[in-house]
Amino acid sequence: MIWFVYRSPYHGVLGKHVRELPDASVLDWFRRGWAEAVPDPRAWLQAELGVDVYGLDSIFDEVGKRSLPEPNTMAELRKHLKKHLYVEGQVIVDDHSVRALTDDDEVPLAYFFLDHALAAERPARLAYPIHGQWPLPAHTAATAGHDEPVTTIAISPILAADWDTPGTVIRVPGVRLPELAGWLRTAGTWPEELTLLRGCIGPDDDLAGALDRMNRWGAWDDEAPDLHGLDGDHEDAHRVVRSVTARAAGQESIPGPLGERRPALGRVEVAEHLAQAVLHMDDDFGYLQLFLFDDVWASEHRHLAKSMRRWFGKSWDPLK
Template sequence: MICFVYRSPYEGLLGKHVRWLPDATVLDWFRRGWTEALSDPDAWVKAELGADVYGLDSIFEEARERSLPSPASMSELRKVLKKHLYVEGAVKVDDHSVRASTDDDEVPLAYFFLDQSLVAAEPARMAYALQEQWPLPSDAPEESDDDPVTTVAVSALGDADWDTQGYVVRLPGVRLPDLPAWLRSADVPKHWPEELTLLRAAVGPHDTGLEPALDRINRWGAWNDQYLDIQGLDGAHEEAHRIVREVMAQVAGHDRIPGPLGRRRPADGRVAVAGHLAQGVFHLDETFGYQQWFVFDDVWAAHHHYLAKSLTRWFKGRWDLL
């Protein structure tokens, strides 16, 4: 089998779509498409992959219109994709994969065809990419010999490109159970993304876990165009949380609230908090889907080593899994 991964904000809670295919190699899938996609390339790609993958049908359209011979090797596939596949970014082909970056003039997109041998050989790069379900597994031991550290990984809003697909911030010296108290007492450094500043302000004065704060963020209704409005949230925590309560009061009881691109539906958001992993997905817009949040500490990361490594890589702004 091979695996197909499509990174796209149009594709559900995790902003990606995963499909396992029966072909023995990536080359075999493309060779099969050379034959089976001839009558209707667009419909065949959608049926095969379960998603409308931007521009991918172009290679089979070109094969039909130009009578291109089916590639006999990955080297030949590389040449034909470089010349005839429509992408706005890059196409990379090696012996076990095809990786492409593009955009639809609205958002950056990327897709990957991966041989099973490559998936097995690179778990620290692939584990999160292959994750199909939300929430992520949260089981973890209660103790660790590692130095305490919490990692915050958040997908980006606004005019994102491949250099700003997400943010990853490490908070040394603290684990998730102690994070609410730590945030209440923390100053806001200049390098913090707006989301982390909002998280600090959303933590209530008596919160012992992150679930109430994430629930408040799920209902956040203050925006500057496509960006979070965090004016006043970087000051003293008491004042910052007072502003959060004011914003909450303005949208209390509303099914739809202001969002970065239109109207948000908080009822479609999800929050799950365990001992060492907090995660949320927040509905942003009918078209552009959801924003993903993950907050985890060294205890969870040690127990889910590959998932933590690959998740951090995913949100650090690199389109290419390899």
């Protein structure tokens, strides 16, 4: 079995599409494509992967046009892909994977073919990429969390210009999730999404309520939240938030960074040590993902935690 992961804002609330394929190796999947895809590469890929992957059909188009010999090794597959696969970025091929970076002139896209042995060997890199379901598991053991308190906040970009900045990861030392809302109310300067979250926190420090207000935010300055009045005194910031969200009350669609947002499509889940939200940004360009977890949750789900920090805070390539 192998994994296919398509990192794309067009697909799913997590901004990715994940599918498990029955082939014994990544090479075997491509060899099967050599035999089966040529009559109609796009239709075959849609049936195989469940999505239309930008540019991937080009290799099988070239197989048919040029009668490319079937690869017998990953080295041979690498040569074919380097020469005939259409990508705007780069393609990386090793013994256990194919990783490709491209874009469709609107957003950056990346896709990965990963064998099970690699996923088992590198879970701190790949546990989150191959996790395709929302919400993430929130359970924690009573004995979890022996480290120094710390909360991690991982946020996807609203519309990334490139995968050099795949998101934002912030570490808040000395604070666990149950105390985070109260801490944020008195905190200083933060990235725009956290400045908005701070303003959304009410006097009751209810993090679920704050995320719900963030889901109904309807004031934007181009592709960024309009933060006018949110960076000063918390009471004043929260008053601005209440005014903006009141205007959206009862509306099915509200202004968004890329057109119209639909708050009913957003989802919020808050547990003791993990808060997670996916906020609808646009029908075409998908969702903003926001995860807040502390060391208690991370000690129970260490591979997910480590791979999320990399997914949102490092490179487009989780194995880089």
